[in-house]
């Protein structure tokens with residue numbers, strides 16, 4: 001042991017490890033069903049245009065399908081694709097009984113309305129959980145497909161026996177796909193929830209109150225890691241490509257490790273949990289038909 005006092009270091013919430021465990025459990029369940037004569041679950045992934053980050057994420061999803069025994073089909077449409085052409089593809093996938101899950105990678109080019117596209121997908125195949133019907137199911141706490149990232153956060157905490165019940169959970173970011181559904185997930189898990197967003201004043205005071213701090217902003221300069229309450233659970237949902245090509249979250253990891261009790265790294269935290277949860281949703285969607 002060195003002479004100096006050991007500095008505090010948070011425990012890691014290892015999303016990569018838990019994602020692997022979830023995927024092996026899914027692959028066993030899928031194999032059982034296939035051995036019993038059912039069709040393998042099928043996922044269609046639709047990518048429009050040539051966004052580099054999107055291509056990486058789509059690749060991760062397709063590799064996860066291969067690992068879990070899900071049949072994947074990817075559709076790569078040129079950037080200039082018309083909205084109608086995309087609707088026609090979705091209609092076709094909605095009709096295809098081999099396809100249990102449909103994911104249209106966001107963001108879409110500007111000339112295509114994301115809401116129209118999302119709501120065109122059969123809600124029973126909406127493995128992203130973005131369709132208005134599934135948003136309604138989630139808000140009303142009815143069975144339905146739940147957005148992958150928020151559900152992945154809950155799964156990760158559960159794996160480490162961290163129960164949000166009674167804790168103060170502060171969520172920074174209120175997007176359709178992460179912040180808002182995560183707020184509902186945390187509420188249903190029994191947390192007292194604060195939602196911070198672009199009009200929030202005194203962000204520092206809110207952050208400093210958090211037993212569980214979730215940051216989903218997509219900007220590393222909004223939340224200062226010095227604000228973190230000692231011992232807090234820190235969930236970093238941001239993913240930022242740095243000028244040197246490396247990936248970083250929304251929170252300064254080194255500083256946060258000195259403060260937090262638990263923390264998710266980036267990469268290797270919520271990203272892999274999102275992908276594993278997509279596999280889980282696709283498997284569950286295949287049980288619906």
Ligand SMILES: Nc1nc(=O)c2c([nH]1)NC[C@@H]1CN(c3ccc(C(=O)N[C@@H](CCC(=O)O)C(=O)O)cc3)C=[N+]21
Nearest residue numbers: 056057060104105106107128267268269271272274275
């Ligand atoms: N319809 C739709 N559904 C989505 O779920 C969706 C989307 N659109 N658009 C983009 C965001 C982003 N997203 C990620 C998925 C995996 C990682 C991931 O695997 N991250 C790895 C690193 C990946 C890398 O090396 O770049 C990690 O954090 O360890 C990250 C981000 C899903 N999204």
